[in-house]
Amino acid sequence: MPHQCTNCGHVFADGSKEMLSGCPDCGGNKFQYHPGDVDEAPADPPADADAEPPEPPEQEGSSVAGAVGRAANKVRDAVTSDPDPAARTTGDDAGATDAADASSADAETDPVAPETEASAFADEPDADSSSAPETGGEGDEPAEAIDANTATGDEDAAQADARSSVVDTDSLPDAPSEGRVVKEPDDPDDRPDIEALRQELNDQFESIRIVAPGQYELNLMELYDRQEYIIALQEDGQYVIEVPDAWETDDE
Amino acid sequence: MGLFAELRDSISRVSASLFADDSEPKRIGIYGPPNAGKTTLANRIARDWTGDAVGPESHIPHETRRARRKENVEIKRDGKTVNIDIVDTPGVTTKVDYSEFLEHDMEKDEAVRRSREATEGVAEAMHWLREDVDGVIYVLDSTEDPFTQVNTMLIGIIESRDLPVLILANKTDLEGANIQRVSNAFPQHETIPLSALEGENMDEVYEKIAEYFG
Incomplete structure (x- = not known):
């Protein structure tokens, strides 16, 4: 039972095509992947959140993209690392990957x-x-x-x-006796390069895009990354910003 | 230039506190998507320990459009005293549309203005996250799907800055609250269920605040 609706917990059988058109119960379109069997009720936390103090992320400079990537990996690891590959019915490596990809209907x-x-x-x-x-x-x-x-x-x-x-x-070949059934998340063929993805998003618009008066799209990474502090927006598309130099000269 | 002057003052205070010694209270930002109950939580904490409120709460998203601070909140737990500044931030989102305010009996002009202020508020919240917080309380509405771009991105940023973070699954008083879903979404962090509105499980929240930010 590899897929579960993240909204209502509806479980889909392996290879089910139901979810291609959204969850039949709630219409949700996000599904998490469980290699092993899961109950209808949400499963136990994949990582033991209660007993284990939250570990600080590995120090890798200040790369935010790296951290976002790591966060995504962690989430992904957690939902894919359920070590029960034998429970799978098809037991085919490629099948598992395809089923995981199927939700994107790619x-x-x-x-x-x-x-x-x-x-x-x-x-x-x-x-x-x-x-x-x-x-x-x-x-x-x-x-x-x-x-x-x-x-x-x-x-x-x-x-x-x-x-x-x-x-x-x-x-079909036997299920692998150990290890994961799906590809490693870090496999470059398996997941989009988050760096490239972010760059693409950043290129699309700057920190705040005014779609129409009263309608805005925000680029959170850009807002976070920029030194200047946007303090006011004008309807004509101008910003009022405070630049860091001004802070320092005022700061005795 | 009143706004600038005010801003400069507050920046000066912030910069001053950056170079202060360890006895200064830690500045804890309350972050999360709009309508997760951040202000309700901030008010609950402030009322419990100082007797004051932080700001108005409402069901309309983006009620908080400027970061609000409550300084020197002293939380006592197990004989230990933790001194923190609570920063209640505007809800972070990637899209602000005035039309969603129209459903709340708001005139168009007012809705457009609110929308602009909300956008400025998000910019401010992101800026604070970069410069001015020592720890984060991340509030989620446990009746909503936690698997969102905003949540993943913000948690990622917080992790990249190595800030201590507590994830709170709020609104447990509501039917449809799903705490498990929240802890599944962020298994690398501890998730604490609570109802800020009803004051449920606040003891554990304070315990964890003392543990994480003390």
């Missing part, structure tokens, strides 16, 4: 695991056709998955594919 292609890839998106209307190009069937080299589909005759290709991904569980 139509990536993964030639290594065509079955699980297709199954994750089998709800989509074009899933049956998508399995063909994804499995590398660009012309004359039909992949196994396509053979399986055509062999089932009149059964809808997406259904057959989804079904086969469940039935095929036995033939």
